[in-house]
Amino acid sequence: MSRVDKSMSLAGGPPVAMKTGQKVGTLLGLFGLGILTLATFNVSLPNQGLWLALALLSIGGGILVYSKSLYKDTLPGIKNHGVWLKSVSSRGFWAWVAGIALTGFYIVLYFFAELLGQGSGGAENTGLIGLFDPLSYALKGQPASQWFVYGTLYTLAILAFGIKFIWKYRHNSYEKIRTGSVMFFQTVFAFLIPEIMARLNGDLPYYDLKNVWPLNYYLFDQWNVDGLLINGSFGLTLLIWGIASILVITPILTYRYGKRWYCSWVCGCGGLAETAGDSFRQLSDKSRSAWRVERWVVHSVLVFAVVTTTGVIHSYLGDGSQYWFSRGTFLIAVGVVLTLLFGLIWKYKRHELKKDARYGAIGYLVIILALIGLHFSAASDNLLIFQTHEVRSTYGFLIGSVFSGVIGTGFYPIFGNRVWCRMGCPMAAILGLQQRLFSKFRITTNGGQCISCGNCSTYCEMGIDVRAYAQKGANIVRASCVGCGICSAVCPRGVLKLENTDTQGRINSNDVLLGNDVDLMDLVNQR
């Protein structure tokens, strides 16, 4: 019938229509972006510091004005009204506009920084990057770079959208504290500390202390290691911190709290996804086929990262005169560690692993060992038939730039906010294996209270079909779960709770639905 309102424009009725305050906020934010755009096109702005401050305040302020208008008249509680009716959050026209704009920004940022005014060969910055010079000088006494511009905008986005998120979930202490945490780690660890360290010690490479290898894939690159080592004991401490982070700190914290301690409390990628990306969490693909693709892709990236890093370190180690050990000992050490790790998992956990995960693990172990073995016999700087530095730059291009930036963030409005974390992040893959195999973390299902409504699955940014477990009364123990807690928040029946408790009975393959008498449950569980 003609009375059905199919309008997808922003001008529809509630909850799709924007209130006056939201419109004001949007205009204010666009004004700030407008200043940045003018700067990009080299429109001369006198007194850059003032214009930059105006731009950043307008963007941040616009987001806050918008949020206040959106939430001020509502009572605390879940208010996902109109999410699938609004164009921007349901892959409509505005979602594509936003997606294309963001993607374009990332392509320019990563590959055409000179378009943003990056001065090369000692030339002064111009354009957008030039606009950020005053702030960069104030913080670290150096001119800005495209990464400084990006870092500033990134931090601003996490702070402003973080406040929006806290407003939206103001009834939920877990969400408030968690969001405060990502805002803190982004501002202090990713933004302020590295810049201040650079000011104190100009030679030190940018080092975000919370950025763990393999997410920080250049940690073991020669320029980075050398950069750290020439800074004496301080640099060495940082290098040791980097190695301890992945080998000691992450396994312990993941055992106690699940991978959420990193992915949704600390990580910068996660931080942006949880705040600026929150409006797009419902777009993740929950199908079984997506899950199959996810497992192959993310673990392949992990293998790629391990092989690349091994190859890179191997290529500059030499015979042991320059560093502490030679390439030979290094390769043997890597082989021993991987084999030991795999052997232990196989011995204790093979029953918990699904069949295809086992095949994958075996396959990949063979590949890694073969690579190392082959390389061990040849003494060139090659990884099999490829040049090591080419493999490294391919990784940097494909994974570091295209996957995490262009696709991961640029496509927020189309694929959801955690595509990178789910499909591409090698760090998430390692933490996921730890979480699945050796952790106290799980999402507990509350007996038989699930009504299969689907809110949990819909709002899972990692594309986990949470409902599939909840409606069986089973705990949710998935490698990909980042513990954002939104499934628990949106559940209208109080069915889900994130917990760290006994590892006993954590993965309950038997359906334990309460409500039936005990005899029937025994029967149902007999297969």
Add this chain to the structure above:
Amino acid sequence: MLLTLSTTDRSTNSPKMEHIVIIGNGISGITTARHIRKLSDHKITVISAETDHFFSRTALMYIYMGHMKYEHTKPYEDWFWKENRIDLKRGFVESVNTAQKSLQFADGSSMNYDKLVLATGSKPNKFGWPGQDLDGVQGLYSKQDLDALEVNAPNNKVCQRAVIVGGGLIGIELAEMLSTRGIPVTFLVREESFWNGVLPSGESAMINRHIVSHHIDLRLGSNLREILADENGRARAVVIDETGEELACDLVGLTAGVSPNIDFLKDSGIELGRGIKVNRLLETSAKDVYAIGDCAEQREAIGNRRPIEAVWYTGRMMGETLAQTLCGNPTEYKPGHWFNSAKFFDIEYQTYGWVFSDRNKADHEQHFHWAHEDDTKCITVAYHKDSRLFLGINTFGIRMRHEVFDRWLTEGRDVDYVMSHLKQANFDPEFFAHFENNINQAFAAQLQTA
């Protein structure tokens, strides 16, 4: 065949493959189908006139509110049915012939069955109000009702006011739905306080205030006299019985409960009451015909339960039970301790065991009520006033653990044990404020004054 197997052979792998036909693809019918498939190789057909695939009826409200799309409310992807060899048929069954073991469809076709499961659910109650069948008057139960609502109340220009008649769970959901589109809602509730036939007075009063805080025009103690039509046969106003007040509106939501959807069985010979009469094996009066879920009526009520239980969880449990019976292992429907849950706008509600309303509770049932000053959280604990046996708990705005209360009820704990161990039952997310100490102080104070 030299040896005839007894029909009461209890082996779970029945040698003969039967055609089991299930009418209704809601939670009851689908649970039955899934469990039959787990246990056997019987041919399974699920018939529905409503939708091609199983969806969660309880999630209809979220589609209208824009939280989800219809696709998201399907608990299983579309490949699931073929992969598990569950045949789906879209069609409306007009009549059942139990002698021939056949079904006749509205399009004239027919289908034979070996075993028939009736899981046809409910339909909204209509109590003979004048104008109840006008355009713009509807219930909220089926996918078709949701589609109708998109036509009748797509926005606050087409629908400038809605009137909801009937103060139960569907009524308050409909009020919430319409309010998200900025449509003014008048909510007519027959009772003097919302849902006070089920909820104790303190809780019911809190929900009244919560409804009003969402700008709903709540009219307690108000009945519908009639619905007035415009010149096109469309509802234009309602008249309130008590006051004679005429309220202009574009939508009338009838949410005064539901009753079994069994009209198509009138001439089938299957014994009917308000619902389809079944025994504890969920068998109807006709051979090889079973009924489960909202449409089934127990010949004798089980414990404190009503003979007809229109609840998601009971439908699921009956489905699990019946699948056992159909696969050669006759099993009685024996539900465990009562539980349920709902959400009233922003306030979640859970109940474990039995807590009766002031109107319905027995003399021995004593209540302890605690309410938080923010007026969005409260609990009521019911116990036996002489033996102090814990009978049940209602909890609002605080999540509790099903497993723990189920265990305490089975163990027959007294109220003092339950109160002193209440922390164990908390299921709120991490970092939420806890109220067990306040609750226990209030409980101790009540004991001293009692």
